[in-house]
Amino acid sequence: xxxxxxxxxxxxxxxxxxxxxxxxxxxxxxxxxxxxxxxxxxxxxxxxxxxxxxxxxxxxxxxxxxxxxxxxxxxxxxxxxxxxxxxxxxxxxxxxxxxxxxxxxxxxxxxxxxxxxxxxxxxxxxxxxxxxxxxxxxxxxxxxxxxxxxxxxxxxxxxxxxxxxxxxxxxxxxxxxxxxxxxxxxxxxxxxxxxxxxxxxxxxxxxxxxxxx
Numbered sequence: 040x041x042x043x044x045x046x047x048x049x050x051x052x053x054x055x056x057x058x059x060x061x062x063x064x065x066x067x068x069x070x071x072x073x074x075x076x077x078x079x080x081x082x083x084x085x086x087x088x089x090x091x092x093x094x095x096x097x098x099x100x101x102x103x104x105x106x107x108x109x110x111x112x113x114x115x116x117x118x119x120x121x122x123x124x125x126x127x128x129x130x131x132x133x134x135x136x137x138x139x140x141x142x143x144x145x146x147x148x149x150x151x152x153x154x155x156x157x158x159x160x161x162x163x164x165x166x167x168x169x170x171x172x173x174x175x176x177x178x179x180x181x182x183x184x185x186x187x188x189x190x191x192x193x194x195x196x197x198x199x200x201x202x203x204x205x206x207x208x209x210x211x212x213x214x215x216x217x218x219x220x221x222x223x224x225x226x227x228x229x230x231x232x233x234x235x236x237x238x239x240x241x242x243x244x245x246x247x248x249x250x251x252x
Contacts (some may be wrong), residue, residue, distance in 0.1 A: 040203075043099025044068065045092055045114070047076055048169035050128050050197055051105035054080070057175065059086045066093035070106070070113055096120055101199065103163065104129055108146055109139070109211040111153050121156035124196045128163035130226050145221035147190070160209075161221045162189035162204070165231050174211040175208025176235070184210035186240040188230060190220025210237035214244065223247075 040063050044051045045091040055065050061123045065087045067076055073089035088098075096102055096119040106113035108129035131139040131146040139150060147161040147213035163171070165188050174185040187209045191197050201211040214230075223230060223244075235243060 040064070040065070041098055041100045042203075043090075043095035043097075043102045044105060045095055045102065046105030046107075047079060048105060050163060050171065051103065052079055053129075053168050053172045054103055054105065054163065055083060055087060057171070059083050061203075061206040062086075063203075064088075066090045066095040066098040068092045073197075088158045093119060095239070096123075100210070101126065101203065102157075104150070105163075108150070109133060114153060117156060120154050123157055124199055125154060125157040125159050126163060126200055127159055127161045130164050130225070145218060145219050145225060147221045151217065158191075158193045159177065159217065160189055160191040160193065160196050160200045162187060162200055162216060162226055165224050165228075165233075166234050170234065177206075177208040179208075181205070181210045182238040183236050184208065186210050186212045186235050186237050188212050188214050188220075188224050188240070190214045190217055190224055193219050210240075212237055212240045212244070 042058050042063050043066045044055050044143045047067050048160055055067050060100050068090050076089035093115045096115040101124045103126045105128045108131045127147045127150050135220050151159045176184055189200050189211055204211040214223045
């Protein structure tokens, strides 16, 4: 697939390495422009290109959002992402390190308001980038792999994101809708930044459901 990565920090650059290793073509972008990404592109090799945010959005069949959530100006115009699968790896951190009060909403629901018409899937936001870089194991059975959670309302889009997660050596565990599942993935939730394998993750999610019942 062609994957456009918006943001080249810890998550964006790590994801780019993993997607290239899995055989995908990537376009990496950031707010400072393509020239600032020269070293990363040399490292990634011929399957990677440095582009502007807008060009990376045009390039990708799938788009990974890995820019600061608090900076909506870092996102391209919604028209460029309309009908595209958009993976939201962002979290609602304030500049001081705290979290924005979103009332009854979730961070991904707010992103979807910024990008109406996109096929938004929340994923890659609960995993520490060091774990993303080091814990992928394609040699392990799916139940024993480190979990990457996802949430969303578009089932077909989620299936494609599941496939991408599995191709880079992780297991995908679906937490549900963009609202309820997305809330489960917010910072300080019980599953945020935990190193569960898929079996442990599903068991833990079941206990949470039992407590709600």
